[in-house]
Amino acid sequence: xxxxxxxxxxxxxxxxxxxxxxxxxxxxxxxxxxxxxxxxxxxxxxxxxxxxxxxxxxxxxxxxxxxxxxxxxxxxxxxxxxxxxxxxxxxxxxxxxxxxxxxxxxxxxxxxxxxxxxxxxxxxxxxxxxxxxxxxxxxxxxxxxxxxxxxxxxxxxxxxxxxxxxxxxxxxxxxxxxxxxxxxxxxxxxxxxxxxxxxxxxxxxxxxxxxxxxxxxxxxxxxxxxxxxxxxxxxxxxxxxxxxxxxxxxxxxxxxxxxxxxxxxxxxxxxxxxxxxxxxxxxxxxxxxxxxxxxxxxxxxxxxxxxxxxxxxxxxxxxxxxxxxxxxxxxxxxxxxxxxxxxxxxxxxxxxxxxxxxxxxxxxxxxxxxxxxxxxxxxxxxxxxxxxxxxxxxxxxxxxxxxxxxxxxxxxxxxxxxxxxxxxxxxxxxxxxxxxxxxxxxxxxxxxxxxxxxxxxxxxxxxxxxxxxxxxxxxxxxxxxxxxxxxxxxxxxxxxxxxxxxxxxxxxxxxxxxxxxxxxxxxxxxxxxxxxxxxxxxxxxxxxxxxxxxxxxxxxxxxxxxxxxxxxxxxxxxxxxx
Numbered sequence: 327x328x329x330x331x332x333x334x335x336x337x338x339x340x341x342x343x344x345x346x347x348x349x350x351x352x353x354x355x356x357x358x359x360x361x362x363x364x365x366x367x368x369x370x371x372x373x374x375x376x377x378x379x380x381x382x383x384x385x386x387x388x389x390x391x392x393x394x395x396x397x398x399x400x401x402x403x404x405x406x407x408x409x410x411x412x413x414x415x416x417x418x419x420x421x422x423x424x425x426x427x428x429x430x431x432x433x434x435x436x437x438x439x440x441x442x443x444x445x446x447x448x449x450x451x452x453x454x455x456x457x458x459x460x461x462x463x464x465x466x467x468x469x470x471x472x473x474x475x476x477x478x479x480x481x482x483x484x485x486x487x488x489x490x491x492x493x494x495x496x497x498x499x500x501x502x503x504x505x506x507x508x509x510x511x512x513x514x515x516x517x518x519x520x521x522x523x524x525x526x527x528x529x530x531x532x533x534x535x536x537x538x539x540x541x542x543x544x545x546x547x548x549x550x551x552x553x554x555x556x557x558x559x560x561x562x563x564x565x566x567x568x569x570x571x572x573x574x575x576x577x578x579x580x581x582x583x584x585x586x587x588x589x590x591x592x593x594x595x596x597x598x599x600x601x602x603x604x605x606x607x608x609x610x611x612x613x614x615x616x617x618x619x620x621x622x623x624x625x626x627x628x629x630x631x632x633x634x635x636x637x638x639x640x641x642x643x644x645x646x647x648x649x650x651x652x653x654x655x656x657x658x659x660x661x662x663x664x665x666x667x668x669x670x671x672x673x674x675x676x677x678x679x680x681x682x683x684x685x686x687x688x689x690x691x692x693x694x695x696x697x698x699x700x701x702x703x704x705x706x707x708x709x710x711x712x713x714x715x716x717x718x719x720x721x722x723x724x725x726x727x728x729x730x731x732x733x734x735x736x737x738x739x740x741x742x743x744x745x746x747x748x749x750x751x752x753x754x755x756x757x758x759x760x761x762x763x764x765x766x767x768x769x770x771x772x773x774x775x776x777x778x779x780x781x782x783x784x785x786x787x788x789x790x791x792x793x794x795x796x797x798x799x800x801x802x803x804x805x806x807x808x809x810x811x812x813x814x815x816x817x818x819x820x821x822x823x824x825x826x827x828x829x830x831x832x833x834x835x836x837x838x839x840x841x842x843x844x845x846x847x848x849x850x851x852x853x854x855x856x857x858x859x860x861x862x863x864x865x866x867x868x869x870x871x872x873x874x875x876x877x878x879x880x881x882x883x884x885x886x887x888x889x890x891x892x893x894x895x896x897x898x899x900x901x902x903x904x
Contacts, residue, residue, distance in 0.1 A: 333483035336660040340520070340667060341497050344513050348501025351512035365703040368506030369438055369683045370589040379511050380599045383676075384586040385606030386514035388417050388577075389521060390673025391471040391666060393607075394614045395478070398646040401618025404637060407556020410566070411618070414611035416573025418604040424578045425600025429587045431751050433596040440584040441688040443750045448758045449840065450693040455765060457689055459742050460581060461681050462735035465714060468677040469721035470732045475670040476722065478647040479663065491722050494667065498675040499715030503708055507589055510675045517671060518610070524665025525613035532620045532653040537628040541616070544623040551637070554622035561790070561802060568804035575810070576740025579747045581680035614646065621645040624653065678718065682710035734777050737806055741768040745814035753818060758842035760821025768813030775805040 366372070375383070393413055400411035437443060441460070445453035476491035501509045532538065545555045558566050577583075586603075590596035627633040631652045636642055650662035686707040691698050698706075721731075742765055749756040749764075776784030778798045784791065788803030827833045828843040835844040 333656075333660045333663065334485065336664065337479065337483065337667065340664045341493070344516060344671060345497050345501055347516050348505055348509035348513045351509045352501070352505025354508070365686065365700050365707060366438060367508075368704065368707055369687065370585065371507040371511060373589055374591050375507075375511060375586070375589040376591070377595060377598060377602070379515060380586060380590060380595070381602035381606065382518050383511040383514040384421075384583070384599050384603035385610065386518045386521075387582050387586065387673060387676045388421070388603065388607050389518065389610040391474045391478070391670035392467070392673070393417070393611070394521070394525070394666060395474055395643065395646050397611050397614040398618035398621070398649075399643050401554055401556075401615050402621040402637075402645040403642050404552040404622070405556070407552070407554045407622075408615065408619075409556035409558050411556075411611075411615065412566075412570050412573055414608055414615075416570055417577050418607045419574045420577030421583075421600045421604035421607065423574065424583060424587070425597040425604070428578055428584075428747070428751070429590075429596040429600050430593045432584060433587055433590055433593040437584075437588055439588070439684050439687050440579065440581045440747075441684055444746065444761075445688060445692055447750050447756075448761045449842070450688075451840075452758050452761050453688050454693060455762070456743060456746060457684055459735060459738035460579075460684060463732075463739045464581065464677040464681040465718055466721070466732035466735045468674045468714075468718035471670045471673055472718060472722035474643075475667060477644060478666050483660075483663070488723055492719060494671065495674070495715055495719040495722070498671045499678060499712060502675045502679050502715070503711045506707070507585065507679060510679055511589075513671070513675065518606075521610060521665045522613075524661045524663075525617070528650055528654050528658055528662040528665075529613050529616050529620075531655060531658050532617065532649050535624070535629070535653040537625045538620055538653065539623045539625070541619040541623050545619065549623065550625055550635075551622055554619045564790070564804045565802050568806050571804075571807050572737065572740045575744055576736060579739055579743040581684055582676040585676070585680055585683065617646050617649050620653065621649050624649075626652075629653065674718070678711055678715045681714045682707050685710050685714075731780070733779050734772075737772055738769070741772050741806060741809045741813055745810055745817060748814060749817050749821075755825060756817055756821040757824060758840045759824040760817040760819070762840075763820040764813040764817030767816045768809050771809035771812055772806065775801055775809070 397411050397413055400406055400413075401408050403410075432440075432443070435443070441453050441456060444456050472491050472495055475494050476487040479485065479490040479494075480487045501513060505512075533541070539549050541554070543549065544553060546553050586599060587596040590599055621636065624635075626635040629652045631648065636645055636648055641648065647663070647666065650659040654662065686703050690706050691703055695702070745764060745768070746761060749761070771786075773782075774785040775788070776782050776799060778794055778796070778800050781796065781798055784799050784801065786805075787799065788801050788805050790802035791799045792802070794800050825843055828835065828838055838844040
């Protein structure tokens with residue numbers, strides 16, 4: 327493959343344009359917020375992100391390189407097809423559910439990060455534990471899409487993979503470093519436009535190539551391979567459902583999502599943004615589906631790609647750039663490459679900012695340096711943006727199973743963080759003992775289920791498991807959802823058991839070493855005012871943390887306070903005086 331100088335120039339121009347937009351956004355908003363609120367402005371954009379920019383940035387967060395490439399790959403792979411391209415529907419439903427049930431209680435209480443309610447209710451140590459799977463998810467996701475980008479660029483313009491990964495990561499880290507959420511949001515607008523335009527321009531050219539059969543015919547008839555509509559084998563129904571629930575419910579508890587929710591100007595706007603992004607995810611998946619269908623309808627031996635086809639060469643994960651390269655004119659393939667690059671950076675910058683936001687606020691400030699100045703927090707965020715960006719880049723270059731690590735960490739987000747989020751928002755009376763027990767049970771059940779991508783053999787063989795071509799046993803049983811439900815109910819049962827044992831006197835107060843039941847107001851529990859600044863929110867809007875000595879069954883499973891938006895009240899001054 328020849329080196330394409332014009333392609334390299336096109337990518338450089340695109341990257342410089344994105345960097346310029348990011349720096350412009352940082353300069354435009356550098357004085358946003360009060361003098362002491364600069365860190366919060368970086369994390370949640372001063373809570374004044376409008377519907378247009380907010381809708382673009384929330385959509386771009388999900389429509390990343392993995393989303394575009396993965397959807398095209400799923401449609402292309404014989405035996406899977408569109409029936410297994412779950413991401414578009416799964417993530418769209420995730421955003422709808424997030425808007426219906428989670429956006430309003432989180433935004434109305436004025437939290438700054440997703441981990442704030444956990445630290446408020448369960449204490450700073452539990453917040454630190456939950457930071458681990460949240461960080462792993464963000465970092466491995468960023469590394470996986472950086473890795474995909476490097477391979478994509480090398481396919482089309484034939485330059486060194488490592489150089490392309492490093493430059494892409496450097497650009498994304500640089501504008502995130504200087505502008506925070508403002509730069510990420512404004513560059514997302516440009517990037518989403520590039521994705522939409524670049525992929526849609528490529529589709530007609532690829533579809534009209536002489537080697538491509540009518541995709542309407544290949545959807546239901548076998549021509550070059552199995553029909554690209556695909557099917558679900560009866561033995562795989564439970565696996566399909568397990569993966570679908572993981573995408574739908576596990577797509578909610580991500581800081582990248584809640585960062586957009588919490589940056590909205592109101593709780594209602596946060597809900598509307600979620601619904602707009604759900605629609606945007608579906609629309610942006612259409613060209614990727616068509617490109618996957620085109621790949622499945624192509625006689626590859628009649629193209630410059632030659633024989634055998636990408637599936638036989640084990641390059642199915644690269645079907646999107648391969649279609650751009652071999653079925654489109656050169657200048658069109660560069661437009662498509664710009665689209666894929668935009669998709670990667672629009673997700674990578676969000677993940678890096680999310681990880682640094684949680685560390686600076688929930689670990690550094692609330693756990694270790696409660697009296698840290700705003701300037702100190704800003705510098706911690708800048709340093710961690712650089713460190714996390716460098717770490718994601720290193721993993722993309724060095725790790726051989728980045729996608730396997732990301733699959734495992736995203737499972738942990740679903741199995742551990744999602745049930746904890748349900749409990750902290752909607753279940754009364756849960757405490758730190760239940761949260762830790764649920765965390766451990768979920769973690770053990772997931773790890774013992776094995777992970778073929780990491781060549782990790784299971785310790786528990788659920789019904790229907792079978793060995794793959796590498797002799798690694800793969801589970802058909804929906805063990806991930808089982809682990810999530812086990813974590814959820816363990817949290818509730820252990821919380822109420824601990825509450826009963828301490829309040830009935832069965833266990834002496836001195837054994838309440840986590841200060842979760844008896845000593846609820848000890849030093850371990852943070853003052854509620856440290857989580858939310860007084861000029862942002864009325865203290866009585868915070869979720870109550872007082873111990874409840876009597877609970878009825880009907881009141882146990884609904885936390886009504888989470889749904890009630892309390893407007894600012896003049897009673898605050900009386901509350902503070904008392």
